Amino acid sequence: MAPEPLTPQQTEQALAELPGWEAADDRLARNYVFGKHLPAAAMVIHVAAIQEELGHHSDMTLSYNTLGITVNTHSVGGKITELDVALARRIEEIAAGHGAG
């Protein structure tokens, strides 16, 4: 079943449990900071594996020691849905293990 876009209130509720994430321009977004480059690059691969498992994919921007992640749901025309929240939660679960702050 196609997901529904979240209401602004539902989005705020989801963000309350996703510290560091924000909603802007119909996307969930977070920037992670690392001590150096390779841990940031390793997290890209780990996030990619999760995305393949969920069938839902973010846009990631890898820089020297930062990884920017933004996501929305293409199938509803680029809005935030529960699928984006689910991916963000899974990313949060692995971030500390990669040394991300």
Ligand SMILES: C[C@H](O)[C@H](O)[C@H]1CNC2=NC(N)=NC(=O)C2=N1
């Ligand atoms: C068939 C496949 O599951 C779909 O095309 C998925 C792939 N990954 C996706 N990722 C995102 N962010 N939005 C989608 O609508 C989407 N659709």
